[in-house]
Amino acid sequence: MRKSYDKTETEMSENVTRDEASLSVRKADIGAEFGLDGLKGVSIEVPVFDENCQYLVKQQNDYVFDEHMLRHIVSFLGKSSGDALYLYGPSGCGKTSMVMQTAAVLKWPVVSLTINGRFELSDLIGHPTIVSNELVFVHGPLARAMKYGYILILNEIDLADAAELSGLNDVLEGRNLVVIQNNGEVIKPHPDFRMVVTANTCGRGSRGTYHGTQLLNAAFLDRFRFIRCDYMSHDEELKLLELVAPELDAGLLSDMVKVASEIRKSHLDPMPNHIYMSVPMSTRTLVRWATLTVAYSYESDPVDAALLHAFAGRLSEEESSYVLRLKSDVMAGVTDNL
Structure with a gap:
């Protein structure tokens, strides 16, 4: 008998899914919490999670925030208006770490996946597996983030096949995720769910430094805010x-x-x-x-x-x-x- 993976009954549940929705909502004073005078007076509402949530990111005390970029990211996290966020720029300029450390300060859980040329949509949704001699369904990063209101980060999105990514279009439109592999489970997007993708290109491919990047579908890209990232000053x-x-x-x-x-x-x-x-x-x-x-x-x-x-x-x-x-x-x- 196939069981939902959400009711933690097994050792694997304890190790993999201590998933939980937010406990409440708080108003975050961005200038004070990030120690940036230029952002004084900027505030957003953020979810509050149990401090033991395994998807909370460890804060790096030596991290240096780009104030201009931070303002854009905080604006998106505070009110996505139905958009996802596409960060692109040269390798190693801090696209992923900027989002991760912003989430760390705000104590907003993150699930992430780095895309490769063999990526399949099922990698994000989940898969059935055997636990204690029973078949259970393990939710993937997308299903988990949608269900509990986490931030989903997909790195190197421009390495994925455009046809495979089209399976995300309904989710990006704010529609429910139907998990056929789990007896047709329907996951409604949590209000705190945010999707951020990172790439070296803006979805138009590259013939130079970034080999393997793909030309992404225009309908897919139409669902994002685009922010170009660059190296620090x-x-x-x-x-x-x-x-x-x-x-x-x-x-x-x-x-x-x-x-x-x-x-x-x-x-x-x-x-x-x-x-x-x-x-x-x-x-x-x-x-x-x-x-x-x-x-x-x-x-x-x-x-x-x-x-x-x-x-x-x-x-x-x-x-x-x-x-x-x-x-x-x-x-x-x-x-x-x-």
């Missing part, structure tokens, strides 16, 4: 590095940010004296470079060794040589217009 990235690698001199950290910026320019809009860089240096990689520099204190040149392992080691010989030379020029103060 110099001052924001410097602030982040000072938090994750306080052992390093502020001047060195500033030079690291300058190197990253020049590499991005060489990727997006190479100048005559720059070679084309096939890969930009993401904020994620920049942080790795700084933390490895601290860890490699035993090296004769920890900055170079860390740069090689964090970034340059995966490049072509020509690009790797250029990056190391660029780093030397920046740190010697001989580059122009940095």
Whole structure:
């Protein structure tokens, strides 16, 4: 006999589904809770969940919020108006982490899935499985988020087949999710349910850096708000590095940010004296470079060794040589217009 997975009766229920709806609603003072003066007076209503909910995200104390982006994300979370949110931009610029850390501060549970070329809609809805010799249905991320009012994040959405994604159109319209595999269970979208997708492209595919991205269906894309994300400003990235690698001199950290910026320019809009860089240096990689520099204190040149392992080691010989030379020029103060 097939049973609903929601009534937690088994060990697997305890480990996988301690799902629950919100206990109440509260008014969140965004400026106060995020510590940003520019957002004073901005407030939204957010659901309140049990503090033991397993889908609450751990807050990173060293996370640096982009105030402008935060305002847009908070606006969406506070009132989606029936839309989903599509965040797109270069790899490693913080699309997913921005939403995750916003949810962490607001204590709003998140379920997420990273899409790949073999993605099927059933990955989101769920599947039957055997638990304690009984066949039960395990709800997937979409079904769970819709039922309990969580934030659903789908990463790398532009890697999915457009035909498979069309199965989400009804959900994006605010209609019920019918789970045929679970005896036709009908899941009504919870008022607090939010869907956010991230991608490197805006759904138009890419012939360059982001191989495997797909041209997405216009009807699917018509159901989203689109926000372009980019790398942090110099001052924001410097602030982040000072938090994750306080052992390093502020001047060195500033030079690291300058190197990253020049590499991005060489990727997006190479100048005559720059070679084309096939890969930009993401904020994620920049942080790795700084933390490895601290860890490699035993090296004769920890900055170079860390740069090689964090970034340059995966490049072509020509690009790797250029990056190391660029780093030397920046740190010697001989580059122009940095």
